[in-house]
Amino acid sequence: MNVPIFVTPERARLVAFSEPVWALGDGFLVARGNPKALTGYKALAARSDARLGVVGGTIQIDAATSSGATDSQIVLFNDQPSAVAALLSGKVDAYAATAVGNRALAAANKPLEAVAHEKSPDGRIPAGGFSFNKENRDLVQAVNKQLRAYLGTADHRARMAKYGIEASEIDGVVTSQSA
Known part of the structure; x- marks a missing residue:
């Protein structure tokens, strides 16, 4: 498991990605x-x-x-x-x-x-996720389960604010399960 990086089609051919953890314009x-x-x-x-x-x-x-x-x-x-x-x-x-x-x-x-920059006309902002060896499916699923429970929580937002990540950069990846 590696630190979050931008998810791109080229990278997705090489590694598995977790649920997105940020959307950084x-x-x-x-x-x-x-x-x-x-x-x-x-x-x-x-x-x-x-x-x-x-x-x-x-x-x-x-x-x-x-x-x-x-x-x-x-x-x-x-x-x-x-x-x-x-x-x-x-x-x-x-x-x-x-x-x-x-x-x-x-x-x-x-x-x-x-x-x-202004948002693109389609409103998409590049997202990032943790990367994994493609054969580590069980670890990806376990991490995703924890991410769904944690992303968007007050603790998550407070920790990210320490690094200058704003609410809008988190909101883009928060799912209804973690809202």
């Missing part, structure tokens, strides 16, 4: 004042002069390209600190990651601000 980290008015991937794609920093292998790459961003607009980094350093130095205009992560980064870097 994307956002940008930008220079304070958001000089290029980058409010989401489509706004970035509309500006040929805008450069987006992303960490290689993340879901944000597909989100950017499916919204029209070109390869020349996307700059890949090996890790988050490198991408944030590039943003601070002006080599990129925005850094794409989860909105929750960007809120924490903005709090630690006063020259930067977090911009949450």
Whole structure:
């Protein structure tokens, strides 16, 4: 069993996933004042002069390209600190990651601000779940049973709030059984 990661079709071919434990929308980290008015991937794609920093292998790459961003607009980094350093130095205009992560980064870097993206037209927000070896069906079922009882409880919400995860990022995965 591993920490929660985004559930994608590619990953689901390799591992089994638990019930979703969060739904984390994307956002940008930008220079304070958001000089290029980058409010989401489509706004970035509309500006040929805008450069987006992303960490290689993340879901944000597909989100950017499916919204029209070109390869020349996307700059890949090996890790988050490198991408944030590039943003601070002006080599990129925005850094794409989860909105929750960007809120924490903005709090630690006063020259930067977090911009949450609007929900997609279909209202879907990427969800994450624990991952398991596909042959561990009994463990997946046992974990899911506990998750259904726990997700959305006051204790769960209080613990997640400590990490900056907001109610809306939990509400997207709470089922009627745990409400």
